[in-house]
Structures are given as C-alpha cells and as structure tokens.
Amino acid sequence: MPSSHEIDYKIYGDDMQFVEIELDPQESVIAEAGGMMYMENGIEMQTIFGDASGKEAGGLMGKLLGAGKRVLTGESLFMTVFTNEGKGKQHVSFGAPYPGKIIPVDLTQYQGKIICQKDAFLCAAKGVSVGLEFQKKIGVGFFGGEGFIMQKLEGDGLAFLHAGGTIVEKELAYGESLRVDTGCLVGFTKDVSYDVQFVGGVKTAFFGGEGLFFATVSGPGKVWIQSLPFSRMADRVFEASRKAGGGQSKDEGSVLDTLGGIGKFFSGD
Incomplete structure (x- = not known):
C-alpha cells in the first residue's frame, strides 16, 4: 500500500508548460511556495514548516533540521499543501517558472529515490519527501558551482521536475560515464555516481567559455539533462540589458583594455 497520495495529472503546453493535478477527496499535493497557477473551489491550501511530507523524525527538532536543510538548498523554509476538501474531483495547477519542460517522475519506478538540482522540484504527491542530498567527495562540495547542492526526492508517489529548454534522457550502462556542464545536469537515479572535475588546461579553463568544472x-x-539552465539564460539577459543601457560588457571591456595597452606600448607611453 503506497504511503504517498495517488494523484492523476495532465501536462499542458509546449515550451511554457503547466501541470494540472486531479485530486480525489482528501488527496493532497505539495509544492514550493509561489508555484501555484490556479485551483478550483474545493481545494484548500495550508503552509507547512519543513518539507510537508510528514516524515520528519524527532518532533519540532526534526522539523527544524528539515527546514535548515531546505535553506541550504536555497529554498523557502515553508512548503504549501493543497488538499481537496470537497466531495468530488478537484483540480489545482502549477506553472513552470521559465521556458522549458515539466518532467513527471514515478518514484516507484526508480527504487523510491531520485536526485535533482536544487531548483528543479515543482510539485509532488503528498508523502514524497524533499530533502538535501549530501555529497561525500569534497571536490563536489567546493567546486560544483550551481550543480553541487542537490535535492533528493524519496517516496512512492509522483513528483514533477522542471528544466529549461529541451530535455534529454540518457540511460547509462554499468561503467558508462558522461561529462555534463554542472548547470545542465537536472537529475539522476539513485545508483548513478556523481563527481565534479576540473576541465584541465589553463587555456581551456579560462578561454573556452564552458566554465572551470564539469560534472561526471x-x-x-538514468540521467536527465537540460539544454538551457536558468542561470545561463539569466546571464544572457543581464548582458543584453547592460548593452541596451549603454554599458560595456566584461568581454568587451577586457578586449578594449588589452588593445589600448598594446597601442600605448607601440606609441611609447
């Protein structure tokens, strides 16, 4: 008998998707604060301290520990539970925060656990636990950048992830490996091992444009990969806004400074 609520769903849209969850009476779905798009009259919402799974051990101290882990992942201290308090089926929907795809994951098909980027979780059936996945290797913690803080989703229900751009699913055989930009790594199943490595080579690291580290x-x-991490899109928007405002980009400034220095050298200044 599953401990998570058995919810039904339908995903709408193409590049700006949302998921509509159908709840029977007294069924619930959990979500991060601010993810709700609309809900029908019979749906009641409640803010919960912690991960809203109801599985924290140790009473108040357990809840405080769970909330502290959520702060480490950059999430809110609170989650929201949406429950159907009506007599018939009711619906609540959650929208994606930026262009991309919503990935439905049935945790029963992945041994009850998947690991994902800290901002990938959208919503899940009540009973699914959302926690912090600690990495044992020190290199992952210090050099992983946006990819080193990972969440774990545990339980026997449905969970929904959101990722940017186009989503690629890779099924890795035993011993098969893949090197991925840390921001492009959305999530993976529990048996996949994960590490962060230096790209190697001074010129490649500083002038290759791909960052200093990648995930292996x-x-x-199974591994889920996104083509457009939000951080990458935000960097492009920020750079474009600086140019539109008459500002000088970092690359432009460094090139002009270099050319100016060369000119002064030849002019004898």
Whole structure:
C-alpha cells in the first residue's frame, strides 16, 4: 500500500508548460511556495514548516533540521499543501517558472529515490519527501558551482521536475560515464555516481567559455539533462540589458583594455 497520495495529472503546453493535478477527496499535493497557477473551489491550501511530507523524525527538532536543510538548498523554509476538501474531483495547477519542460517522475519506478538540482522540484504527491542530498567527495562540495547542492526526492508517489529548454534522457550502462556542464545536469537515479572535475588546461579553463568544472555521471541509471539552465539564460539577459543601457560588457571591456595597452606600448607611453 503506497504511503504517498495517488494523484492523476495532465501536462499542458509546449515550451511554457503547466501541470494540472486531479485530486480525489482528501488527496493532497505539495509544492514550493509561489508555484501555484490556479485551483478550483474545493481545494484548500495550508503552509507547512519543513518539507510537508510528514516524515520528519524527532518532533519540532526534526522539523527544524528539515527546514535548515531546505535553506541550504536555497529554498523557502515553508512548503504549501493543497488538499481537496470537497466531495468530488478537484483540480489545482502549477506553472513552470521559465521556458522549458515539466518532467513527471514515478518514484516507484526508480527504487523510491531520485536526485535533482536544487531548483528543479515543482510539485509532488503528498508523502514524497524533499530533502538535501549530501555529497561525500569534497571536490563536489567546493567546486560544483550551481550543480553541487542537490535535492533528493524519496517516496512512492509522483513528483514533477522542471528544466529549461529541451530535455534529454540518457540511460547509462554499468561503467558508462558522461561529462555534463554542472548547470545542465537536472537529475539522476539513485545508483548513478556523481563527481565534479576540473576541465584541465589553463587555456581551456579560462578561454573556452564552458566554465572551470564539469560534472561526471557514471552508470548504471538514468540521467536527465537540460539544454538551457536558468542561470545561463539569466546571464544572457543581464548582458543584453547592460548593452541596451549603454554599458560595456566584461568581454568587451577586457578586449578594449588589452588593445589600448598594446597601442600605448607601440606609441611609447
């Protein structure tokens, strides 16, 4: 008998998707604060301290510990529970925060656990636990950048992830590995091993444009990869806004400074 609520769903849209959850009476879905798009009259919402799974051990101290872990992942201290308090089926919907795809994941198909980027979680059936996945290797913690803080989703219900751009699913065999930009790594199943490595080579690291580190994932298991991390899109928007406002980009400034220095050298200044 599953401990998570058995919810039904339908995903709408193409590049700006939302998921509509159908709840029977007394069924619930959990979500991060601010993700709700609309809900029908019979749906009641309640803010919960912690991960809203109801599985924290140790009473208040357990809830405080769970909330503290959520702060480390950059999430809110609180989650919201949406419950159907009506007599018939009711619906509540959650919208994606930026262009991309919503990935439905049935945790029963992945041994009850998947690991994902800290901002990938959208919503899940009540009973699914949302926690912090600690990495054992020190290199992952210090050099992983946007990819080193990972969440774990545990339980036997449905969970929904959101990722930017186009989503690629890779099934890795035992011993097979893949190197991924840390921001492009959305999530992976529990048996996949994960590490962060230096790209190698001074010129590649500083002038290659791909960052100093990449993630290495090794099978067996499934890996989800996104083509457009939000951080990458935000960087482009910020850079474009600076140019539109008459500002000088970092790359432009460094090139002009270099050319100016060369000119002064030849002119004898």
